[in-house]
Amino acid sequence: MIKMMENKPSLGDNVKVDYLVEQTPDMLNPKLLKGEIEIATIPTNSAANLYNKGVGYQIAAMNTWGVMYVLSNGVTVNNWADLKGQQIDTASKGAAYDVVFRYLLSENGIDPEKDLTLKYISSPVEQAQMAIAGNSKITVLPEPWVSTVLSKNKNMKLALDMQQEWTRINGADVPFAQTCLVVKADFASKHPDIVDKFLQEYANSIDWVNKNPVAAGELVTKHDIGIPADIAGSAIPRCNLRYMSSTDAKSAIEKYLQVLLDFSPDSIGGKLPDAKFYYQK
Structure with missing residues:
Protein backbone atom coordinates (compact mmCIF):
# COMPACT_ATOMS: atom_id res chain seq x y z
CA MET A 1 0.00 0.00 0.00
CA VAL A 67 7.10 -13.90 5.90
CA MET A 68 8.32 -16.64 8.28
CA TYR A 69 11.84 -18.06 8.48
CA VAL A 70 14.04 -20.19 10.74
CA LEU A 71 17.45 -18.65 11.50
CA SER A 72 20.42 -20.45 13.02
CA ASN A 73 23.74 -19.49 14.61
CA GLY A 74 26.47 -22.08 15.07
CA VAL A 75 24.06 -24.97 14.55
CA THR A 76 23.78 -26.85 11.27
CA VAL A 77 20.19 -26.69 10.06
CA ASN A 78 19.91 -27.90 6.47
CA ASN A 79 16.50 -29.52 6.77
CA TRP A 80 13.64 -29.94 9.22
CA ALA A 81 15.08 -33.15 10.68
CA ASP A 82 18.06 -31.11 11.93
CA LEU A 83 15.72 -29.36 14.39
CA LYS A 84 15.29 -32.53 16.45
CA GLY A 85 16.79 -32.24 19.92
CA GLN A 86 17.31 -28.49 19.61
CA GLN A 87 15.98 -25.54 21.59
CA ILE A 88 14.12 -23.16 19.31
CA ASP A 89 13.12 -19.63 20.25
CA THR A 90 9.72 -18.42 19.12
CA ALA A 91 7.04 -16.03 20.34
CA SER A 92 3.41 -15.96 21.37
CA LYS A 93 2.34 -19.54 22.06
CA GLY A 94 -0.84 -20.29 20.16
CA ALA A 95 -0.42 -17.34 17.81
CA ALA A 96 -0.67 -17.95 14.08
CA TYR A 97 3.00 -18.32 13.23
CA ASP A 98 3.63 -20.54 16.26
CA VAL A 99 0.79 -22.76 15.05
CA VAL A 100 2.17 -22.88 11.51
CA PHE A 101 5.64 -23.78 12.79
CA ARG A 102 4.25 -26.63 14.89
CA TYR A 103 2.15 -27.80 11.95
CA LEU A 104 5.22 -27.93 9.69
CA LEU A 105 7.15 -29.81 12.35
CA SER A 106 4.34 -32.36 12.65
CA GLU A 107 4.15 -32.79 8.88
CA ASN A 108 7.87 -33.62 8.97
CA GLY A 109 7.35 -36.30 11.61
CA ILE A 110 8.63 -34.13 14.46
CA ASP A 111 6.57 -33.94 17.64
CA PRO A 112 6.85 -30.32 18.83
CA GLU A 113 6.10 -31.43 22.39
CA LYS A 114 8.63 -34.27 22.60
CA ASP A 115 11.29 -34.05 19.91
CA LEU A 116 12.58 -30.53 20.60
CA THR A 117 12.18 -27.64 23.04
CA LEU A 118 10.18 -24.56 22.10
CA LYS A 119 11.20 -21.58 24.20
CA TYR A 120 8.55 -18.89 24.07
CA ILE A 121 9.85 -15.32 24.13
CA SER A 122 7.57 -12.39 24.94
CA SER A 123 7.75 -10.77 21.50
CA PRO A 124 9.58 -10.84 18.14
CA VAL A 125 11.35 -7.66 19.26
CA GLU A 126 12.95 -9.46 22.20
CA GLN A 127 13.63 -12.49 20.00
CA ALA A 128 15.49 -10.34 17.51
CA GLN A 129 17.49 -8.66 20.27
CA MET A 130 18.53 -12.06 21.62
CA ALA A 131 19.55 -13.23 18.16
CA ILE A 132 21.54 -10.06 17.45
CA ALA A 133 23.36 -10.44 20.78
CA GLY A 134 24.26 -14.04 19.95
CA ASN A 135 22.02 -15.46 22.67
CA SER A 136 19.88 -17.54 20.36
CA LYS A 137 21.03 -20.60 18.41
CA ILE A 138 17.82 -21.22 16.48
CA THR A 139 14.96 -18.76 16.23
CA VAL A 140 11.70 -18.46 14.26
CA LEU A 141 11.08 -14.91 13.09
CA PRO A 142 9.03 -12.93 10.56
CA GLU A 143 10.27 -10.21 8.28
CA PRO A 144 11.38 -7.46 8.78
CA TRP A 145 13.02 -8.89 11.92
CA VAL A 146 14.78 -11.49 9.78
CA SER A 147 16.53 -8.77 7.78
CA THR A 148 17.29 -6.83 10.95
CA VAL A 149 18.99 -9.83 12.57
CA LEU A 150 20.90 -10.83 9.44
CA SER A 151 22.24 -7.30 9.03
CA LYS A 152 23.46 -7.01 12.63
CA ASN A 153 24.76 -10.50 13.36
CA LYS A 154 26.73 -12.00 10.48
CA ASN A 155 26.91 -15.36 12.27
CA MET A 156 23.15 -15.76 12.03
CA LYS A 157 22.10 -17.62 8.89
CA LEU A 158 18.77 -18.08 7.14
CA ALA A 159 18.24 -21.83 7.56
CA LEU A 160 14.67 -22.72 6.56
CA ASP A 161 11.97 -21.00 4.52
CA MET A 162 8.59 -21.84 6.09
CA GLN A 163 6.71 -20.73 2.98
CA GLN A 164 8.60 -23.19 0.77
CA GLU A 165 7.88 -25.99 3.21
CA TRP A 166 4.18 -25.09 3.35
CA THR A 167 4.02 -25.23 -0.45
CA ARG A 168 5.94 -28.51 -0.57
CA ILE A 169 3.38 -30.06 1.75
CA ASN A 170 0.20 -28.51 0.36
CA GLY A 171 1.04 -27.84 -3.28
CA ALA A 172 1.91 -24.74 -5.27
CA ASP A 173 -1.77 -23.87 -5.72
CA VAL A 174 -2.29 -23.64 -1.93
Missing part, protein backbone atom coordinates in the same frame (compact mmCIF):
# COMPACT_ATOMS: atom_id res chain seq x y z
CA ILE A 2 3.03 2.26 0.35
CA LYS A 3 2.87 3.49 -3.26
CA MET A 4 -0.76 4.51 -2.70
CA MET A 5 0.26 6.41 0.41
CA GLU A 6 2.82 8.25 -1.68
CA ASN A 7 0.75 8.95 -4.80
CA LYS A 8 -2.70 9.23 -3.18
CA PRO A 9 -4.56 8.05 -6.30
CA SER A 10 -8.10 9.29 -6.80
CA LEU A 11 -10.82 6.77 -5.98
CA GLY A 12 -13.56 8.99 -7.38
CA ASP A 13 -15.09 12.43 -7.06
CA ASN A 14 -15.41 13.66 -3.48
CA VAL A 15 -13.69 10.56 -2.09
CA LYS A 16 -11.18 11.38 0.64
CA VAL A 17 -8.78 8.68 1.83
CA ASP A 18 -6.92 8.76 5.15
CA TYR A 19 -4.09 6.24 5.52
CA LEU A 20 -3.48 5.06 9.08
CA VAL A 21 -0.42 3.05 10.13
CA GLU A 22 -0.46 1.03 13.36
CA GLN A 23 2.63 -0.81 14.58
CA THR A 24 0.79 -4.04 15.48
CA PRO A 25 -2.55 -5.67 14.57
CA ASP A 26 -3.54 -5.48 18.25
CA MET A 27 -3.44 -1.69 18.03
CA LEU A 28 -5.75 -1.78 15.00
CA ASN A 29 -8.30 -4.24 16.41
CA PRO A 30 -10.22 -1.78 18.64
CA LYS A 31 -10.92 0.43 15.62
CA LEU A 32 -12.02 -2.57 13.57
CA LEU A 33 -14.28 -3.82 16.34
CA LYS A 34 -15.98 -0.43 16.36
CA GLY A 35 -16.28 -0.41 12.58
CA GLU A 36 -14.26 2.79 12.31
CA ILE A 37 -12.16 1.63 9.34
CA GLU A 38 -13.45 0.82 5.86
CA ILE A 39 -10.42 -1.08 4.50
CA ALA A 40 -7.51 -2.66 6.37
CA THR A 41 -4.56 -5.00 5.94
CA ILE A 42 -4.52 -7.55 8.77
CA PRO A 43 -3.48 -11.16 9.46
CA THR A 44 -5.86 -13.62 7.83
CA ASN A 45 -6.66 -15.29 11.14
CA SER A 46 -7.59 -11.89 12.61
CA ALA A 47 -9.99 -11.39 9.70
CA ALA A 48 -11.62 -14.75 10.45
CA ASN A 49 -11.80 -13.92 14.15
CA LEU A 50 -13.53 -10.60 13.48
CA TYR A 51 -15.98 -12.22 11.08
CA ASN A 52 -16.84 -15.00 13.52
CA LYS A 53 -17.54 -12.35 16.17
CA GLY A 54 -20.11 -10.78 13.88
CA VAL A 55 -17.96 -7.78 13.00
CA GLY A 56 -18.83 -6.87 9.43
CA TYR A 57 -15.59 -7.28 7.49
CA GLN A 58 -14.94 -9.50 4.49
CA ILE A 59 -11.69 -10.60 2.86
CA ALA A 60 -11.35 -8.73 -0.43
CA ALA A 61 -7.85 -9.86 -1.41
CA MET A 62 -4.69 -11.59 -0.31
CA ASN A 63 -1.45 -9.65 -0.26
CA THR A 64 1.24 -11.52 1.69
CA TRP A 65 2.01 -15.20 1.26
CA GLY A 66 4.19 -15.74 4.29
CA PRO A 175 0.32 -21.12 -0.71
CA PHE A 176 0.63 -19.81 2.86
CA ALA A 177 -2.19 -17.24 3.09
CA GLN A 178 -0.79 -15.19 5.97
CA THR A 179 -2.03 -11.62 5.46
CA CYS A 180 -5.06 -10.17 3.72
CA LEU A 181 -6.98 -7.02 2.87
CA VAL A 182 -10.43 -6.71 4.43
CA VAL A 183 -13.26 -4.37 3.54
CA LYS A 184 -16.21 -3.29 5.65
CA ALA A 185 -19.16 -5.17 4.19
CA ASP A 186 -21.77 -2.42 4.36
CA PHE A 187 -19.33 0.11 2.88
CA ALA A 188 -18.55 -2.28 0.01
CA SER A 189 -22.23 -2.87 -0.72
CA LYS A 190 -22.91 0.88 -0.87
CA HIS A 191 -19.73 1.85 -2.73
CA PRO A 192 -18.60 -1.08 -4.91
CA ASP A 193 -16.97 1.22 -7.47
CA ILE A 194 -14.76 2.81 -4.80
CA VAL A 195 -13.75 -0.61 -3.50
CA ASP A 196 -12.98 -1.89 -6.98
CA LYS A 197 -10.87 1.17 -7.77
CA PHE A 198 -9.02 0.76 -4.48
CA LEU A 199 -8.30 -2.89 -5.26
CA GLN A 200 -6.95 -1.98 -8.70
CA GLU A 201 -4.62 0.62 -7.20
CA TYR A 202 -3.64 -1.78 -4.43
CA ALA A 203 -2.67 -4.49 -6.91
CA ASN A 204 -0.61 -1.93 -8.83
CA SER A 205 1.09 -0.83 -5.61
CA ILE A 206 2.10 -4.39 -4.75
CA ASP A 207 3.47 -4.89 -8.25
CA TRP A 208 5.50 -1.67 -8.01
CA VAL A 209 6.91 -2.60 -4.59
CA ASN A 210 8.08 -5.98 -5.88
CA LYS A 211 9.80 -4.36 -8.85
CA ASN A 212 11.30 -1.49 -6.83
CA PRO A 213 12.21 -2.80 -3.35
CA VAL A 214 14.89 -0.18 -2.68
CA ALA A 215 12.64 2.74 -3.64
CA ALA A 216 9.80 1.14 -1.71
CA GLY A 217 12.05 0.91 1.35
CA GLU A 218 12.73 4.62 1.09
CA LEU A 219 8.98 5.31 1.02
CA VAL A 220 8.52 3.11 4.10
CA THR A 221 10.87 5.43 5.98
CA LYS A 222 9.35 8.57 4.47
CA HIS A 223 5.87 7.60 5.66
CA ASP A 224 6.99 6.66 9.19
CA ILE A 225 6.17 2.96 8.97
CA GLY A 226 8.83 2.31 11.62
CA ILE A 227 11.28 0.29 9.54
CA PRO A 228 14.64 1.67 8.29
CA ALA A 229 14.80 2.00 4.50
CA ASP A 230 17.66 -0.47 4.07
CA ILE A 231 15.95 -3.10 6.21
CA ALA A 232 12.64 -2.67 4.38
CA GLY A 233 14.40 -2.93 1.03
CA SER A 234 16.11 -6.15 2.11
CA ALA A 235 12.92 -7.61 3.58
CA ILE A 236 10.58 -7.01 0.64
CA PRO A 237 11.88 -9.87 -1.58
CA ARG A 238 11.31 -12.29 1.31
CA CYS A 239 7.79 -11.02 2.08
CA ASN A 240 6.17 -12.91 -0.81
CA LEU A 241 3.92 -10.02 -1.77
CA ARG A 242 1.34 -10.91 -4.42
CA TYR A 243 -2.17 -9.66 -5.04
CA MET A 244 -4.93 -12.23 -5.43
CA SER A 245 -8.68 -11.76 -5.10
CA SER A 246 -10.32 -13.53 -2.18
CA THR A 247 -12.37 -15.75 -4.48
CA ASP A 248 -9.26 -16.91 -6.35
CA ALA A 249 -7.44 -17.43 -3.05
CA LYS A 250 -10.31 -19.19 -1.27
CA SER A 251 -8.78 -22.68 -1.23
CA ALA A 252 -5.49 -21.35 0.16
CA ILE A 253 -7.29 -19.28 2.79
CA GLU A 254 -9.45 -22.22 3.86
CA LYS A 255 -6.43 -24.52 4.18
CA TYR A 256 -4.59 -22.01 6.33
CA LEU A 257 -7.61 -21.42 8.56
CA GLN A 258 -8.20 -25.17 8.88
CA VAL A 259 -4.65 -25.66 10.17
CA LEU A 260 -5.20 -22.89 12.72
CA LEU A 261 -8.56 -24.38 13.71
CA ASP A 262 -6.97 -27.81 14.28
CA PHE A 263 -4.10 -26.49 16.40
CA SER A 264 -5.55 -23.35 18.03
CA PRO A 265 -9.32 -22.87 17.50
CA ASP A 266 -9.44 -19.56 19.37
CA SER A 267 -7.03 -18.01 16.89
CA ILE A 268 -9.80 -17.86 14.27
CA GLY A 269 -12.84 -17.61 16.52
CA GLY A 270 -13.58 -21.32 16.89
CA LYS A 271 -14.86 -22.17 13.40
CA LEU A 272 -14.27 -21.71 9.71
CA PRO A 273 -16.06 -18.65 8.32
CA ASP A 274 -18.91 -19.24 5.88
CA ALA A 275 -19.04 -18.21 2.22
CA LYS A 276 -20.05 -14.62 3.00
CA PHE A 277 -16.57 -14.11 4.45
CA TYR A 278 -15.30 -13.72 0.88
CA TYR A 279 -16.03 -10.39 -0.79
CA GLN A 280 -17.63 -10.49 -4.22
CA LYS A 281 -18.66 -7.49 -6.27
